Amino acid sequence: xxxxxxxxxxxxxxxxxxxxxxxxxxxxxxxxxxxxxxxxxxxxxxxxxxxxxxxxxxxxxxxxxxxxxxxxxxxxxxxxxxxxxxxxxxxxxxxxxxxxxxxxxxxxxxxxxxxxxxxxxxxxxxxxxxxxxxxxx
Numbered sequence: 001x002x003x004x005x006x007x008x009x010x011x012x013x014x015x016x017x018x019x020x021x022x023x024x025x026x027x028x029x030x031x032x033x034x035x036x037x038x039x040x041x042x043x044x045x046x047x048x049x050x051x052x053x054x055x056x057x058x059x060x061x062x063x064x065x066x067x068x069x070x071x072x073x074x075x076x077x078x079x080x081x082x083x084x085x086x087x088x089x090x091x092x093x094x095x096x097x098x099x100x101x102x103x104x105x106x107x108x109x110x111x112x113x114x115x116x117x118x119x120x121x122x123x124x125x126x127x128x129x130x131x132x133x134x135x136x137x
Contacts, residue, residue, distance in 0.1 A: 048073075048074055049072070049073065049074035049075050049124075049125075049127040050072065050073045050074060050127065051070060051071075051072050051075070051081065051122050051123070051124060051127055051128065051129040052070040052071050052072075052129060052130075053068055053069075053070040053120075053121065053122040053129035053130065053132055054068065054069055054070055054132070055067070055068050055110075055120075055132055055134050056068070056069070057134065058133065058134055058135065059134070059135045059136075059137060060112070060134060060135075060136060060137070061136070061137050062112070062113050062115060062136055062137070063111045063112070063113050064111065065109055065110070065111050066109075066110055066111075066134065067107055067108065067109055067110065068083065068107075068108045068110055068120070068122060069105070069106065069107045069108070070105070070106060070122060070129065071103075071104050071105050071106075072100050072104045072105075072106065072124065072127075073104060074127075075100055075104070075124055075125075075127065076100070077099075077100050077101060077102045077104070078099055078100060079099070079100050079124055079125075080097045080098065080099055080100070080124065081097060081098055081099075081100060081106050081108065081122050081123065081124045082094070082096065082097040082122070082123055082124070083096040083097070083108060083110060083120060083121075083122060084120065084121050084122075084123050084128075085112075085114070085118055085119070085120055086118075086119040086120075086131075087114075091121070091123075093123075094110075096108055096109070096110050100124070106122075108122070112134065112136050113136070114136060115136045115137065116135065116136060117133055117134075117135050118133065118134050118135070118136060119131050119132075119133055120132055120133070120134060
């Protein structure tokens with residue numbers, strides 16, 4: 001077999017390009033592996049959703065308007081927060097909801113008619129605030 005100068009040059013070029021591709025692929029894979037464990041990624045994964053809730057009054061008359069305000073973390077702006085009331089040991093969703101603002105806050109107008117101590121909370125999806133109480137006279 002007769003190998004010409006031109007043929008040798010082609011073989012050398014293909015070999016060099018192949019080696020460069022393998023080296024780049026190895027570098028890219030090595031660079032991408034630690035990126036998954038960087039502190040920024042771990043910190044983003046560690047952010048959990050949360051809701052705070054504070055009523056404007058702890059005692060109100062029946063069907064008297066009061067507000068529940070608070071802030072959220074880890075929840076999307078524009079999604080809804082909803083009021084729940086504990087009735088007979090179960091959480092019941094009431095027809096009171098409000099959107100989450102861009103800064104994570106919300107404000108919700110509420111009227112309750114069930115007299116006595118009402119245990120309430122604010123929920124969004126599977127995230128719930130701490131339970132708070134409002135007494136209806």
